[in-house]
Every structure is written in structure tokens, then in C-alpha cells.
Amino acid sequence: MAYLLQHVVNALQWGSFYALIALGYSMVYSVLMLFNFAHGDIFMVGAYIGLFVATGLLALGSAGAVALPNWAVLVLTLILAMALTSVVGMLVERVGYRPLRRAPRASAALTGLMIGITFETLNLALLGAKRRSFPALIETTSYQVAGVSITNTKIMIVVISLLLMLALDQFVRRTKWGMAMRAMAVDIFVVPLMGVPINTMAALTFALGSGLAAVAGVFFGQAYPVLEPYMGMLVGWKAFVAAILGGRGSVLGAALAGFLLGFIEIFVAVVFPSTLRDLIAYSVILLILTFRPYGFFGEPYSARLRL
């Protein structure tokens, strides 16, 4: 029993990563009807920005300039990484996707893949082909609860991720921007006629998605402190699978499917040899999609007008 609960904790942590990233795919899809295939690499960029902010702040501390306590470094790292990665996301939208708004969707998909490769190779060119370790910002403490060992890092990751998802949900429900995003999800043809600037909304959507990916990046760095230029590929694609599984464009679906994916992966590895983990986990998902091709909360047919 304790053995299983241990895995639940791990599944929740992985689920948080997937869910945070999947939300970015889903929001952008629902508002602009395109899959931002550079999103996994935006997660990587977010992790690196977090790395530089954190090491920078720690260096400031050890140089005796401003010695911040580690928790403050973590909070600042999260905030700055979110802000800066949001800017990266907005640039991707402005430079990569906005000129293609009326182009066939395949062009946008290709552009996304190329932006992703650009990020990866830029990273290689600028930082060299080496792994970098993310400094641990909070001292890991293990708690023993009913025979299960839970670290404070895991608790923090899961709790903050859930809080951010809740905040996003409230944002979409309560603000005028959220209302405009929901309307754009149906069609972006009439929304501007209600006085809503759709370019601002597009930028905002990318900013939100990228900000969440940055949080996932920083947390990933705390849980698995080795960063490398291609780290966004596999995690990014898996999160994309979660977004599809949740139903294209569904924010709630993306979050739930992200966690489900974490659970499937972890528990498959409990039963089967871990070398077969992805093979079996993704066969299960393939099976689910065979019976529910539009995911949990997607619509069977999306005959939406495009602008």
C-alpha cells in the first residue's frame, strides 16, 4: 500500500509537468486554432532562463551584494522566468505565427517545428553541447507519512502547479480577457467587432502558455537538476499528447489528461519493466484515442471559421 502511495506522489509530480505544458498547447489551439509545436522548446527556454536567473541571484548573494534567503531566490526565479519566457512566447507569436494567420495550417505547423529547432540549436551554439545543473533552491527534507516518503520539493511542485491551474481557470472565467479568449475559441471573426483587439489577445494567450511552461521548466530543474538543449523534445511531445487526450482546446481536459498521463507512465513502470514504460503507456493512450478520437472534452467536429 505504502509502495503504491509512493508512486502516486511521483505520478502527481510528473502530472504537474505535463499539465502545465499541455495547458499552453490547449490555450493557443483554442484561441488561434494552431498547435504551437515550438511549445516544448519554450519549456526548455523557460528552464534555462530559470537557471540563469537562479544562478545569477545566488552569485549576487555569495558576492555579498544582496544575500537573499533561498526561498526568496526561488520565488524570484519563478516570477522572472515566467515573465521573461512570456516575452519569448509573445515574440514567437509575433514573428512566427502572426504573419501566417490566414495561411494554411500546415505552414504554421512547419513554422512551429522550425522555431523549436532554432531554439535548440541556438542553445547549442551559445551555450555549447553540455549539460548544466540547476542549483537546488530549497533544501530537500523528507517527510515520512504512513510509510511514504514525501519531499518538500514534490509537495511544493504539486501544490503550486495546482494553484496556478486554479488561477488560470479563474482568469478565464472572471476577467474580460478570459471572456474574450472563450469567445475567440468559438470564432475569431466577430470578436474584434465587439471592440476586442485580437492581436493583443493572441499575444496574451502565448504569454500565459509560455509562463506556465516556464514554471514547469523551473520545477523540472528542481526535481531533475540536469538541463540540456533537447530536454524539451520528449517532455514537450508527451504534453502535446496530453493536450490531444484532453480534447483539443479544452483547458480542463489538458490539465486532467496531464495528470492522467503522469499516472499511466508511473504505474505502467510499477507493473512492467521500465524499459517498456513508454511503449506500453502510449499504447494505452492510443487505445483510448481509438475509442474517443476527439479526447475527453473535445468536440467531435470542429467546423469553426478561421480568419
Add this chain to the structure above:
Amino acid sequence: MSLLKVEGMTHYFGGLRAVYNYNLEIEMGQIRGLIGPNGAGKTTIFNLITGMYRPTSGRIVFDGQDIVGLPPHRIAARGIGRTFQNMMLWRHMTVLEHVKLAHYSRIDYGLVGAFLGTPRRHRQEAEIEERSYELLRMMGVDRFAQKVITELPYGAQRRVEIARALATQPKLLLLDEPTAGMNPEEMIEMVDTIRRIHGVLGMAIFLIEHRMRVVMDLCETIQTLNFGEVIAEGTPDEIRNNPVVIEAYLGKEVVT
């Protein structure tokens, strides 16, 4: 000075000439009509005026300012509201949300307000909600306010769409076939409603219609469009008896 003045507007889709040398002048508070066979370019004219397309050439002056090239949301904010032939409504959203979102440019409380519920948010939300209800009442659909739009009968959806357009406080309201798909009874009610909102709010209205009854009843003057060109313009009576108009609609009589 007229509220809207369109001069020499021409629009091509690639090599296809959709609108040619179109002129229009609407005074404050006037009701004008636009008729013509399918594909004549009527909706294209609406799309050009509202900034969804940019005319190939020509001038559009609204309220003293040239609006060609302005993005649609700015043109909307200047006071042009519109509805669509095939009702572009946001399924999943409630009737009230439709009308509230149309107040977008007037909502100025930010994130803090939305999350913490500042007095400013409460006051503004209350104001906007009250105004929204008033518009829905005016259109006779306030009882559906909390319902999701797709649960409403067709005629009521049309009315919500007009309420949404009114919420942007237009000085000029463009109605694209407001009675499309309605039975004769609903049609008469709609004509009454349009006349009533015009009486209360006093904005200018420019409407596209297929049903002669509607345009004849409502409009001071009517333009007839065929193949993107105005072929006749005048009062309802003049239009009704104009042989060119009859020919455009019914085809040329073959004398044998």
C-alpha cells in the same frame, strides 16, 4: 455632415470584382436598406465598412474620420455595430456573457479587480449587467439571460445577436438579414422591434434584406445592388416599380 460617407469604393477578391464604385451616404438616425440578388456583394460591403476587408480603392469616412485601414476593433469602438446573416454567436457562452463581452472596451478594471473583487469591479460589473439586461429586455429576450445561447430558439438567438451589437453603443447599426429564416409572424415582430430600438436609441441603421416587406416597411431609401454595382437607388415605391430592379431579381423577360 453625414455620419457615414463611402466614396468610390471598389473591392477585388483576386481577379473577381466584388464591389465596384460604390457610394453611400447615411445621415444620423436614418434607416437605409440594401437589397440585391444572392452574391451581389451586399455582405462584402458590410465587411468593408467594418474593416474586416480593406477596400482595393475608395474612401470610407465615418463620423468625420477616414476609417479605411483601421483594425476592426477600432472601427467597432468608433461606433459601428453589426450582426451577421448566419448569426455568429459563441456557443458554450450564456446570453448575458454575449452582451457583457460586447462592453469589452468599457471594462477597465484589471487583474487585481477581477481576482480580489475591488469596489470598482463590483460597481462596473453591476453597471454592465444592468445595461446588458436592459438591452436584452428591449429585444424581449431577458428571460433567457442565464441560458447558454444554443438552448434558445432560433428567433431568440437573432435577438440576442442584435442586443450584442447594441451593447457596443453603435451610432450606426448594420443588420445583415435580420429576418432570415423567420416565419411571417416572427418577421412582423422583428420589424416592430427594429422600429422600437430605432425610436429609443436613435442610431442610424443600414440593413440588408431579402424580404421586400421588411425593407419597404422600414427604410427611407433603398439601394439595389447587382454584380457589385448599385443599379438603382430611391424610395421604396420607386424601387418597387423600377424595371431594372425587377429584371435583376426575376431575369429579363423574353419577348416572343
